[in-house]
Amino acid sequence: MSVTTVPQQQEQENYLTAGYSLQSWFLTYDHKRIAWLYLASITAMFFIGGIFAALMRLELMTPASDLFEPDNYNKLFTMHGIVMVFFFIIPAVPAVLGNFLLPLMLGAKDVAFPKLNLLSWYVYIAGATFTIYTIVAGGVDTGWTFYTPYSTSSSQTHVVPVVLGLFITGFSSILTGLNFMVTIHRMRAPGLTWFRLPLMVWSLYATSIIQILGTPVIAVTLMMAGLEKIFKLGIFDPALGGDPVLFQHLFWFYSHPAVYIMIVPGMGVINEVVTCFSRRSIFGYRAIAFANVGFVIFSFVVWGHHMIVAGQSVYSALIFSILSYLVGIFSAIKVFNWTATMYKGSISYDTPMLYVFGFQGLFLIGGLTGLFLSALGFDVHVHDTYFVVAHFHYVMVGGLVMAFMAGIHFWWPKMTGKMYPESIAKFAMILVFSGFNLTFFPQFVLGYLGMPRRYASYTDEFQLLNIMSTAGGSVLGLGFTLGVVYMVWSLFYGKAVNSNPWKATGLEWEKASSPPIVENFHETPIVTEDPYNYANRDFIKDFPQELSKEVNARA
Ligand code: HEM
Numbered sequence: 001m002s003v004t005t006v007p008q009q010q011e012q013e014n015y016l017t018a019g020y021s022l023q024s025w026f027l028t029y030d031h032k033r034i035a036w037l038y039l040a041s042i043t044a045m046f047f048i049g050g051i052f053a054a055l056m057r058l059e060l061m062t063p064a065s066d067l068f069e070p071d072n073y074n075k076l077f078t079m080h081g082i083v084m085v086f087f088f089i090i091p092a093v094p095a096v097l098g099n100f101l102l103p104l105m106l107g108a109k110d111v112a113f114p115k116l117n118l119l120s121w122y123v124y125i126a127g128a129t130f131t132i133y134t135i136v137a138g139g140v141d142t143g144w145t146f147y148t149p150y151s152t153s154s155s156q157t158h159v160v161p162v163v164l165g166l167f168i169t170g171f172s173s174i175l176t177g178l179n180f181m182v183t184i185h186r187m188r189a190p191g192l193t194w195f196r197l198p199l200m201v202w203s204l205y206a207t208s209i210i211q212i213l214g215t216p217v218i219a220v221t222l223m224m225a226g227l228e229k230i231f232k233l234g235i236f237d238p239a240l241g242g243d244p245v246l247f248q249h250l251f252w253f254y255s256h257p258a259v260y261i262m263i264v265p266g267m268g269v270i271n272e273v274v275t276c277f278s279r280r281s282i283f284g285y286r287a288i289a290f291a292n293v294g295f296v297i298f299s300f301v302v303w304g305h306h307m308i309v310a311g312q313s314v315y316s317a318l319i320f321s322i323l324s325y326l327v328g329i330f331s332a333i334k335v336f337n338w339t340a341t342m343y344k345g346s347i348s349y350d351t352p353m354l355y356v357f358g359f360q361g362l363f364l365i366g367g368l369t370g371l372f373l374s375a376l377g378f379d380v381h382v383h384d385t386y387f388v389v390a391h392f393h394y395v396m397v398g399g400l401v402m403a404f405m406a407g408i409h410f411w412w413p414k415m416t417g418k419m420y421p422e423s424i425a426k427f428a429m430i431l432v433f434s435g436f437n438l439t440f441f442p443q444f445v446l447g448y449l450g451m452p453r454r455y456a457s458y459t460d461e462f463q464l465l466n467i468m469s470t471a472g473g474s475v476l477g478l479g480f481t482l483g484v485v486y487m488v489w490s491l492f493y494g495k496a497v498n499s500n501p502w503k504a505t506g507l508e509w510e511k512a513s514s515p516p517i518v519e520n521f522h523e524t525p526i527v528t529e530d531p532y533n534y535a536n537r538d539f540i541k542d543f544p545q546e547l548s549k550e551v552n553a554r555a
């Protein structure tokens with residue numbers, strides 16, 4: 001990677017101007033356009049899931065179940081969970097940022113199988129269609145975990161179409177993972193050895209392994225549940241000789257690793273952003289790279305911590321508990337290394353970096369409360385309470401969504417050639433951060449005090465904390481909505497940027513224009529140095545405190 005940046009060629013054709021017809025978008029093989037197809041789809045799903053969340057929080061403002069019947073409330077939290085987990089968080093970073101960035105970071109023209117990449121998006125849409133159909137047809141009430149025997153024997157709602165939809169969507173995840181793995185093995189530019197890869201690529205690689213190994217398990221599990229419901233097979237139904245706990249084992253054998261499908265690529269984003277805005281090489285590159293491998297291995301051996309009260313022996317509970325503690329080591333390696341990277345760095349407080357700070361703090365709370373939950377006695381006390389709800393929202397929204405927001409702001413100028421409005425973005429970040437904490441922190445207290453999850457009503461003593469939570473939810477929703485508004489606005493009216501507005505290292509910044517040309521690079525780049533080599537860049541000296549000000553002034 002050399003120090004020079006590619007001159008901006010506004011007139012020159014780029015991947016966005018290469019065609020305007022619907023066909024040029026919906027039949028594209030360009031990984032960058034496919035990233036946009038995903039971005040539009042997951043954003044739509046995020047708002048659908050968000051509407052359900054808003055309705056739930058409205059119901060929970062008062063102790064009585066006065067806005068919705070309990071049956072309808074069940075459908076709300078089920079659809080919220082399904083849409084957010086399977087259609088927003090799991091694809092967010094890999095399918096949007098991963099698709100856009102992977103070939104650019106590798107110095108390649110595209111992913112290994114461009115047609116398969118487009119097919120993955122269509123498969124996702126096919127799966128989403130079933131879910132949306134289910135919503136319109138009257139919903140499903142099993143919870144996003146589909147626990148048997150309720151889902152297979154009792155529920156009268158649309159379990160079959162929704163599990164069919166998820167079965168299909170699983171293939172999208174598997175195909176993307178497969179495509180990324182082959183791409184990383186086969187398409188690296190000359191000189192780009194494994195230990196010169198940006199850490200984002202390492203994270204996408206680890207994520208792909210989990211996607212390929214884990215997703216078939218959930219697909220088959222949901223298929224079995226669907227078939228059992230139709231044909232009364234007796235896999236899970238004890239009345240027919242089946243075992244309902246078997247379902248939980250299979251479900252969590254995927255769904256615990258799935259939390260790493262969500263968080264590992266998010267951590268990949270944090271690596272890139274934290275070095276750029278600290279102007280330092282990442283601290284402990286190899287430790288971070290290998291921590292990803294640790295996640296892959298350990299994510300598959302801790303599923304039993306979701307089943308501590310499901311009747312396992314105390315010895316097996318102990319082993320799952322110990323193994324869960326060990327996972328903390330890998331998160332700790334990363335959190336410490338990011339902090340060490342910032343230490344003595346020349347930090348600038350642009351929006352992507354603010355989201356990194358948000359991530360660090362919130363993920364820490366999410367991760368530490370995970371350790372609380374791994375302690376057997378504590379888990380027995382708070383299992384199926386709002387404590388668990390708070391824990392996983394701190395990790396998934398506080399962690400992953402923060403990382404996604406950091407990433408989308410960081411690479412937005414690369415994706416669009418336009419800068420988003422910095423001060424509005426900071427304001428929205430503050431809304432999201434404070435709204436988030438006001439929403440979910442009270443839920444730790446609620447859970448600890450004993451408020452169970454998944455009820456439409458509660459006793460009067462819990463009302464104050466619930467009102468706080470609902471108020472926070474409104475601020476959070478406002479923050480996200482503002483985000484979408486100014487991002488779309490900047491597409492049309494944003495200031496144009498040069499190829500490397502953040503003065504970042506990496507092939508995508510130093511060798512590709514903003515937005516990149518269809519083929520990504522004019523000629524295949526040759527890599528001659530380690531990543532994050534900020535110390536060897538001239539611009540390190542004149543790094544302004546707030547880059548975006550300079551960018552805006554220049555444009
Ligand atoms: C890395 C990102 C993580 C995500 C996205 C995540 C997500 C979740 C989710 C969605 C649940 C609720 C499942 C349900 O609906 O019942 C949950 C529960 C749980 N998590 Fe996490 N988690 C993460 C990290 C951790 C860590 C690091 C630990 C422990 C070291 C942990 C320990 C637990 C335990 C023990 C429960 C079960 C609590 C109960 O139901 O009693 N989690 N997590």
Ligand SMILES: [Cu+2]
Pocket residue numbers: 255256259302303305306
């Ligand atoms: Cu788990």
